[in-house]
Amino acid sequence: MAADYVDWLRREGRIAIVGASLAGLRAAETLRAEGFAGSLTMIGDEPYEPYDRPPLSKAVLLGKASPDHTDLPQRRDIDAKWRLGVAATGLDITAKRVRLSDGDEVEYDRLLIATGVRARPWPNEAEAGLDGVFVLRTRDDAVGLCRRLGAGARRVFVVGAGFAGSEVASACREHGMEVTVAERAGGPLVGALGGVIGAVAMDLQLENGVDLRTHVTVTALEGDSGGKVRAVHLSDESVVETDVVVVSLGSIRNTDWLAGSGLGAGPRGIATDAGCRAFDFRGIVTDDVFAAGDVARSPHPLFGYQFLSLEHWGNAVAQGETAAHNMICPATDRRPHMWMPAFWSSQFGVNIKSVGVPPMADEIMITQGSLTERRFAGVYGYKGRIVAAVTFNNAKWLEYYQRQIEQGAPFPVGYPTMDRRPEGRQPMPADFPDPSLPTHGPTVTLSGYSPADRRMVFTPAHH
């Protein structure tokens, strides 16, 4: 019976994908590649075919790529009905219908939710609306920011030194602009990589001429009489004049449209089982609603079955592919989403890469190279195990550490490693900010507790 349903679904079922970006596109390609012959509808509120975001804060700002030409290649013809420029506004999981902003409805047999996240706006609406205040998440954001930077902006103020903010600062410095960065924590990237690495990122910014202000918050954005931003006020009572403000305060999951749908969806995203099937609000798994990409959070066996939300490019690809596979295969052929978290960033000429889940760790060891040379590999430990690694200009070693994480290799690292320096013999505190304090910038959120953890500590989101 169930097998008959899957056969039918594959032949003539209807699949809808909400969110026409990276995860949605890779899922659509996988559905077709694996033989789905039914009808496929791609619903996306942006008016564009899927495009790539990482270049927006790198190649695009550096002037090496055009902000409106970062479209993602399509590996195959997905033969979809595209509903672009239309938002999904509601979901009825009983009638299996998605409501659209233009009043239309799309019926489905299986649904994939891949609505991602949006940039957290500056909280004061009037100030956020000042001319010259930007966020950077979408193509339109990038077009606007590039136009302004190209039109003679000399001074740029970046609010928040997470990855995106630091990349913007880096690109603007390369163009010779004066750049000020304000960060609530003690250094850049500390939410994602901890204070030891944050200190390296801080030196990098200072050396490259960034006016970096840490342990401060922005209290107000000030406009001139023409409604154009002219200055930024800080909690230490200083005032910095500027032509452009880039607000880089992390992101908000796009789950608002699911309110009242009965799905287990909220500010932390959509909880799924390891097979990408969404939970309903009672914690019971659905069989026809799947989620993937930045909007999803799912349990990971390597990391104590914690629910991980990963705002990582590679996760969107892998989870989209796994969700698609599981949507159209018999139950016994389903695969768990067990992707090893990984991301990259490029700033101030340094290639930063990481695998695993750094914020889970309490200690770090620099196993190769040295922090001061900014060419090193560091491993993160938690309860006697390696749980993550980071490299600065040392990417070739990352795969080795990935294997170590997969094998549950012990921490501290006792064996000799190439180019080990005296400073790397002992572990030190990794120095992550208290997860209960408001911060931003981590690209991994741990939520939920691990059944293996006898203390049963609930780890709140690092928002």
Place this chain on the structure above:
Amino acid sequence: MRLVVDLNKCQGYAQCAFLAPDIFAMHGEESLIYDPLAHEEQLERLERAVAACPVQAITADGLDPRDGFLAGSDFVAGTGRESSDGR
């Protein structure tokens, strides 16, 4: 033609920057920067770069090495379509 590089996989070997310098360039010691839109006159160089990348990190429209588009080439021969492990 549209292209994307999986920079988790990319190891900075710079093969692509050597073969198609008008699309790919190294930025700093090991970061890769590229233009995601290749023009007509660049296609041949792009194809060569896709084929030459030692870790198959480059995907272009219809030029995904995992689909075996270069079935005749030694380098990708026998590479079936695997699911991405994201590296």
